[in-house]
Amino acid sequence: MSNMHVQALHVHPVKSVAGTAPDEAIVEPWGLSGDRRWAVVDGEGAVITQRQQPRLALASARPLGGGGIALSAPGMADLAVEVPEPGTLEPVALFGKKIETVAAARAAADWFGAYLGVPAHLVHMDEPAVRRPVDPDYALPGETVSLADAYPLLITTLASLDALNSLIAQGDHPDEGPLPMNRFRPNVVVSGAEAWAEDDWRRIAIGDAVFRGVRECGRCIVTTTDQVTAERGKEPLKTLAKHRRIGKSLAFGRQLVPVRLGTVRVGDEVRVLE
Numbered sequence: 001m002s003n004m005h006v007q008a009l010h011v012h013p014v015k016s017v018a019g020t021a022p023d024e025a026i027v028e029p030w031g032l033s034g035d036r037r038w039a040v041v042d043g044e045g046a047v048i049t050q051r052q053q054p055r056l057a058l059a060s061a062r063p064l065g066g067g068g069i070a071l072s073a074p075g076m077a078d079l080a081v082e083v084p085e086p087g088t089l090e091p092v093a094l095f096g097k098k099i100e101t102v103a104a105a106r107a108a109a110d111w112f113g114a115y116l117g118v119p120a121h122l123v124h125m126d127e128p129a130v131r132r133p134v135d136p137d138y139a140l141p142g143e144t145v146s147l148a149d150a151y152p153l154l155i156t157t158l159a160s161l162d163a164l165n166s167l168i169a170q171g172d173h174p175d176e177g178p179l180p181m182n183r184f185r186p187n188v189v190v191s192g193a194e195a196w197a198e199d200d201w202r203r204i205a206i207g208d209a210v211f212r213g214v215r216e217c218g219r220c221i222v223t224t225t226d227q228v229t230a231e232r233g234k235e236p237l238k239t240l241a242k243h244r245r246i247g248k249s250l251a252f253g254r255q256l257v258p259v260r261l262g263t264v265r266v267g268d269e270v271r272v273l274e
Contacts, residue, residue, distance in 0.1 A: 004270040006206060007158060007191040008181075013069045014122070015039040015147045016049040018060035018227065024265040025187075027209040027258050030128040030144045031152040032187050034063045037128065038081075039092065039101070039147045040112050043119035046093040047147070050222045053116055054230040071108070073115050081108045084124055092123055094147065102126045134257060138214040143257055151255035154217055155198060156186040163195035164252065167239045176235040182227045183236065184219070184252055190270050198254040199246075203274035208262035210273070218249030 012019035015036045026033040040048045040056065050056050059073035067083040081104050089100040101123035103109075109121035125131055125147055134143040135150060145152050161181055168177035181189055188206065190198070201213040219240060224232045240250035 002269050002271045003192040004190050004272075005192055006188060006264060006266050006268045006270060008189040009264065009266055010185070010187055010189070011035045011063070012185060013038055013061040013063055014059075014071075015047065016053075016056045016222070017071075018057060020062050024263055026263050027153075027261050028128070029152070029258055029261065030132075030146045031148060031258075032264075034067070035187060036147040037067070037125050038069060038104070039094070039123055039125075040116075040120050041090075041092050041101075041123050044093075045091065048116070048120060050225050051220060053118075054225045054232060055116065057225055057227045057230045059115065071111060076111065076115050079107060079111045081105065081122065084126075086126065089126075090123060095149075099125070099132050099147070101131075138255075139257065151214060152258060153187045153211065153256040154185070154253050155188040155190060155201075155204075155211075155213075155256055156181065156184055156253040157190045157193040157195070157198055159193050159195040160198065160252065164236055164239065164244075167243050168235050171235075171239050171242070173234045173238060176233045179236055180227075183223045183225070184217075185222070186253055188256075188264065193270075199251070201254055201272055203259070203272075204256075205271045205273055207264045207268040208260070209258060209264055210260035211256040212259050213254050214257055215255050216246050216249050216251035217253040217255050219252050223252070 009025050011032050011034050013034050042048050061069045069081050071079045084102045084104050090103050091098040092101050104122040112120040128146050134145050165178035204211050244251045
């Protein structure tokens, strides 16, 4: 029996917005059900994330029936948003690549525009099975991803976070630690692993689902954003740059692609198959 288990699951319905921590989640080919199917877009058609707007961290989205979401944010009235009816596709830019989406109702645009203070609207990925392929350097033919940065799921471990926080405590900005796991916005958090063990996971099983571990997760400025205050610091990027540089990446966590679908649950055993 493995000593590793799922400590937490996280689903973020809107990219870069706070999400939920369900006890279980269905694994779809492009990620956990409902994860990052929506995104906020600026007036030029580019996806807005916490990189440009750290205040997105203070907004939250929870799933409603039928794929809709309920939005909340400081100073804003709650807003329920239904999945838009099929219609004219709107291409949006994410990391320079175009992805076809469908615009949400005008009320969502007004809501995000008022909250962020810039022109903004909300879009939905209607057909994740065909809209966005995974990076072909790491994917098998036909594999797709939602509006996540690059891959269907991100897994992290408590032991690696503890190790990172120990390094931060010995570094130039010890006052910024210890950091919570929400800085890294994972889908699956694992307990019982050794620190950095996930670097070598090529194939793992969680519950009745199986995943390929395709590569490390390179971290960006979002990880320096306090998810409670939206204030930015220097960590963990300063420490990752010293101790966790893998190729061009400042690495924390591992990217996964589903191989066998199923349901994952908090408490599920995590088994390394390869």
